[in-house]
Amino acid sequence: MESFLREWRQDALNKAQYESAIFIGDKLLALTNDDNDAFWLAQVHFATGNYTRAQAFLSKQDLISRNPSCQYLAAHCFIKQSRYDEALAVLGEGKPTHLLLNTTTKRKTQHINTRSAAGAGRGITRSQDRRDEPLDEETANRRFGAAMCYLRGICYAKQNAFDRAKECYKDAVRIDVQCFEAFQQLMKNSLMSPDEEWQFLESLDFDSVVVPGDSNSEASEFTRMLYTTRLSKYRNPESFTTACETLSTHYNLASNPDLLLARADLLYTQCRYKDALAITEAVLEEDKYNFSIYPLHLACLFELKMKNSLFLIAHDLADNHPEEPCAWLAVGIYYFAIDKIAEARRYFSKASMMDAHFGPAWIGFAHTFAAEGEHDQAISAYSTAARLFMGTHLPQVFLGMQNHALNNMTLADEFLKTAYGLCKTDPLLLNEMGIVYYHQDRPQDAATLFLKALEVAEDIDAEPQAWLSARTNLAHAYRRAKKYDDALDQFDEVLRQDGKDAAIFASKGLIYMEQGGKWDMAVEVLHQALAIHPQDPIATELLNKALEETAGMLV
């Protein structure tokens, strides 16, 4: 009878027929008065969105103190009602050290276990079977322990205590490596710096992923690779690509959106926007409302100035999914792309209001201030972003840029160095650092950095178009360092790569003039500059001077 009712209830729950699940669950509980049945009934209430009811039910039976699963559910109910303090009270503040300690001991036993399993065949499997029962109980408790850690993390995050949240998430993953929810929170908001991420990954106990009957650690290796693809792409590209390749060749996940997203992300950080866009488009073709891919897709479209597509996507998302912050991010990006800064700001802020942890929206919000030259406000917005996303270097870079624009060279230097600590291989960052040096009158150091930036760009195979500015800066640095020939070479290279700009011709003119005696060539180049931009003040002035000199020579 009971098992029949249980089956019925479970079946109804699977079909999301909550009415019948509640009905049956209620009767079942009356029959058995079992804790487990009570938990399941509360679970059904939770699933229907009756958080208070589930809550009341759990507390009435005094289940919270007795059963970890009920404790978890109760806390979850509080969180759903945005009552974080109470949730924390239910969860308890303490770190579940016993579980953490347990991990290590358990890992040891398992190591022994697997090692001996390699030696002897059948006897061990039986012993495992025997051990399974208490293990089940234990794993379930561990799972709930991890899940509670995760909930604690959410509470802290909502209370803006990110350090503690991060610790909680990390604990959760450490206790149970399969607690992807927590891992996702860590990665999505890049709470850790790239180094920290790799260390953390190393410290994780993938061996605990055991599939019965699978003696070699395929499952654990698989999980590790899956997690690897989600880490920051700057630090360890080789292991990322190997993980990617193995997953796509061995497990047929080549066209899995998550893997494709990881690859597109990598391409984006390498400034290969078109390639990244091709991938994101392919993903969206399959699954049009895959929201995890949209921030990247939108960023690519923005970089490639595809305003028209942005317009269509923004409209589509805002019409069909107004509840998603992504939709308003799209609208904001569209307005930003067409230089309607005020509207862009409104929508970015709307997106960030909907989800306070939505990084792209914060960065966009800050960009709108930066675009209007409101450096102070931009700095405060970037600071928020930096506080929220400790793992990415981008907010730091932007902070550096803003301070640079305010002529606070030392502060800018500080920020950029922090960013450099987070990510050593971003050519953009190297470029910015070079610029700061340049403005601090250290052309030699600046030139080294620019060279490094170009080198890195070459390494990651970025489009040459993207590094024109670095090259231009390099040429300027050479000029300041009085290496005129090198400077001219670099300028010519820039011109060859289609960086036609009045300023470049003007600089060339300046070099010819500084080299002394090459007035004719200077005059010619300066005329070219004025042909591109007739009102260029620097070129005009230089031209006047050059013409005077040549006239003087004629006399």
Place this chain on the structure above:
Amino acid sequence: MSLNDREKSQLRSALQEAVVKCSERCLYQSSKWAAELLNAIPEPEVPLDDSRLSEVSSGYASTVAAPNMDPAEAILESNEISKYLLAKSLFDCREYDRCAAVFLPETTLTGVISPKETNTTPKGKGKGKGKATTGNSRPRNGQAILKISQRSLFLSLYAKFLSGEKRKDEDAEMVMGPQDLGTCRNKQLTTINRVLDIWFESRRTGDGEYMDGQGWLEYLYGMILAKEKNEDQALYWLVRSVHMFPMNWGCWLEMTSLITRVDDLNRVMTRLPQNIVSFMFHIHTSLELYQHDANLANSLDQLLNIFPSSSFLMTCNALLSYHAKDLVAAEQNFSHLLSLHPYRLDSLDHYSNILYVMNARPKLAFLAHLCSNVDKFRPESCVVIGNYYSLLSLHEKAVQYFRRALTLDRACLSAWTLMGHEYVELKNTHAAIESYRRAVDVNRRDYRAWYGLGQTYEVLEMHANQDGIKALKRALLADNYYEAGSSFESAADSMRGDPEILLQIAGMYDTLGEVEDAKAYMEMCVAQEVGPAGGSQDEPVAIHRDSPGGGSDDAGEGSRGAGTEGTGVTAATSKARMWLARFAMRTEDYATAGRLANELCQDGVEVEEAKALIREVRSRTESAGGDGAARGRAS
């Protein structure tokens, strides 16, 4: 219908030949069409085997230069190859007059034309100079024409034709400006006509039959005749042309524009060669005649099997859905097409119409931007942008863009019609009527233009109501006739009218005070809800029976045909029903009034007014002590 490999390769080489030949004759659009189709045939998977590869490439190489099968022509062509190349280059540079003069200098032409004394039309600048060479020069010059290969003759005459067209457009100046009175003519037509006359005359064999040419000159002759509205003869020559060279799509298009009715099409089909192109022609023309039925969809599917990625056929498919008023499917088809061919502007104006009707502003904006990015100065782009502005209610700007489209191509039908709509919005009825008239002039089949014309006459009201009724009936006919025509083969299908148009006609009769006619049309309009075959209810049939003879040529056909389903309740039918209910009140037919008002209540349209009517009916009948009220309540 599927082809085996050998047939496929035959088709492929035929298309390759067509591309080469069309581009040799500077028929760019036809050559584009053939090339698109050629690339839509899926390539066979050739195993990378060297011997096989070389064999294949040798097989294809021969088609790149299309040799002439006729030895005499081949000799002529090889003799004049350098002159031909010059002419073709000049044509490619759009120097049409110079191109024509390479083979047909003015002296030759005047020699050909001037002996004919009856020639009264002014014929260009050559006349004065030509005086010296008249007289006995005619046979010599006739010879001169014959000494040119058909290819070169075609190229020269075609260049002449285009130069005339160009000049005509330039003379007309601004679209709908003071000079644009429709009096400008292509002054080269007569010249070309004469030359071709002579040429064909010289090829006439003893028994009055023409020697077979290669199809190109026949095509040109047909085109010229069509321009002079000599349509039967034009059709004769065009049919000859497609018999000789079926892959010239331009020729088929000319035929399409000559066919205005489905039975015309069916008549022509019997005279055509049976091949894949004529199959396509049938589909395309049926679509131009606003057909949509299962047969058509079926044949289209078969063709899509052969050419799975053909953009032309995909467009046809989308238009088919559009004509079947399945806007969502049409939209999807077009957007799929657009994603496959993002730079293809052809027939995107239809897409913009669909989006306009669906009120999909973002998509339309996207499309407008896309078009203007690809090419701002294509008539299609301008129509799309005009539609977008119209949706934003910026009617002046919309008119400006439609005008621009017409400047680019005066035969752009949709631009004329849409410009008419815009002028209606701007309350410039005279300009609107002018635009609609032009649209109808370009293409008599466009029921939208007829409808607009009728509506505008209605707005003008004064003398024009009779005209309006006539125009609307034309619209009904244009819309209807072809639907009736589709039942030509399948009697199950029947014609039905657009309730909107019927309502409008009825309204006009009403304002004219011809109440009986108005009533008949109103009833017809309501009858569209169930379609003519809703025979289980006797009501629509009854209505048809008592509709008077005046307007019943449509209605009669409608009731006779066994039908598919009707339109369902629409705003128009509800309005008609309301009118009928009121009319019944006026004529004290309370039972009918009550019934109609009840129906209105059930449909949930204008419930308040309908209820008021019911109350009134009740009070009247109660005062009369009738049983009509009881019936009204019971229903």
